[in-house]
Amino acid sequence: MIVITPMKDKDIAAVVEIEKLCFKFPKPEAIFREDEHKYLVARDDDQIVGYIGIEKVLDEEHIINMAVHPDYRGKGIGRRLIQHVLNDEEVFFLEVRTSNETAKDIYEKYGFKVISIRKAYYPDGEDAYVMRRIPGE
Ligand SMILES: CC(C)(COP(=O)(O)OP(=O)(O)OC[C@H]1O[C@@H](n2cnc3c(N)ncnc32)[C@H](O)[C@@H]1OP(=O)(O)O)[C@@H](O)C(=O)NCCC(=O)NCCS
Numbered sequence: 164m165i166v167i168t169p170m171k172d173k174d175i176a177a178v179v180e181i182e183k184l185c186f187k188f189p190k191p192e193a194i195f196r197e198d199e200h201k202y203l204v205a206r207d208d209d210q211i212v213g214y215i216g217i218e219k220v221l222d223e224e225h226i227i228n229m230a231v232h233p234d235y236r237g238k239g240i241g242r243r244l245i246q247h248v249l250n251d252e253e254v255f256f257l258e259v260r261t262s263n264e265t266a267k268d269i270y271e272k273y274g275f276k277v278i279s280i281r282k283a284y285y286p287d288g289e290d291a292y293v294m295r296r297i298p299g300e
Contacts, residue, residue, distance in 0.1 A: 164207070164208075165205050165206070165207055165212070165240055165243055166205070166206050167203050167204070167205050167206075167243060167244065167247045168203065168204060168206065169200070169202070169203055169204075170195075170199055170202035170203060170204045170214060171199075172196075172199070174204050174211055175192060175195050175196060175199070176192075177204075177210075177211035178195055178202065178204060178211060178214050179191075179192045179195060181211065181212075181213065181214065181230050181231075181232050182195075182230060184230075184232065184233055185230040185231075185233070186228075186230070187285075187287065188285070188286050188287070190228075198216065198218070198227075201216045201217060201218045201227060202214050202215065202216045203215050203216075203217075203244065203247060203248065205231070205240050205243060205244055207235065211232075212231060212232045212235040212240055213229070213230060213231035213232060213235065213240045213241065213244055214229070214230060214244070215228070215229040215244040215245065215247070215248055216228050216229070217248050220256075222254070223253065223254045223255065223256055223295075224248070224253050224254070224255045224256075225255075225256055225257065226245075226248070226255060226256070226257035227257075229241060229244055229245065229266070231244075241269055242269065242272075245269065245270075245273055246273075249273060249296070250298075251298045251299070252298060253298070254295060254296065254297050254298070255275070255295070255296040256278075256293060256294065256295045256296070257270065257275070257293075257294050258281060258284060258291035258292070258293055258294075259291060259292050259294060260285060260289050260290075260291060260292075261280070261289065261290045261291065261292055262289065267292065267294070270294050270296075271294075273296065274296045274300065275294040275295065275296045276294060276295060276296070276300070277292045277293070277294055278293050278294065278295045279292075279293045280292060280293070281293055
């Protein structure tokens with residue numbers, strides 16, 4: 164059974180491993196330690212299988228990132244993570260690589276819309292879509 168809980172110190176090593184498996188430019192462990200309070204983890208029994216990061220930026224909620232271990236994808240864990248953080252009172256926004264159809268698809272299913280493009284947002288020069296979710300839209 165998948166359970167979602169705040170990330171603790173002891174979870175960080177597993178989160179960093181998933182980060183490395185999922186992203187071309189993984190964030191270092193020090194960032195996760197510094198931002199520990201911003202992350203939630205998805206656990207399948209004792210195993211960390213995914214995580215999501217969220218922070219308040221001015222008056223909007225920013226989804227920093229989300230990832231699911233490659234062995235656990237397509238089972239609804241990404242959906243569970245996003246459902247866990249969303250609410251119908253606040254505005255949410257995020258950036259996603261323009262090539263990342265999978266992530267864009269999942270965010271669109273939860274009401275996010277592309278509002279702009281940030282040119283060369285990523286270190287390899289790829290653009291990002293900025294997506295926003297406004298309650299009631
Ligand atoms: C994006 C990600 C978190 C989705 O996690 P997941 O647990 O596999 O997602 P779910 O099983 O909950 O699927 C939810 C939706 O994602 C989309 N999706 C999942 N797998 C997909 C695939 N192989 N191809 C296309 N869309 C897919 C579908 O819209 C799916 O909706 P459905 O349930 O109606 O089919 C995961 O693919 C991942 O970790 N990717 C690498 C990291 C990343 O890109 N993170 C996002 C950065 S902004």
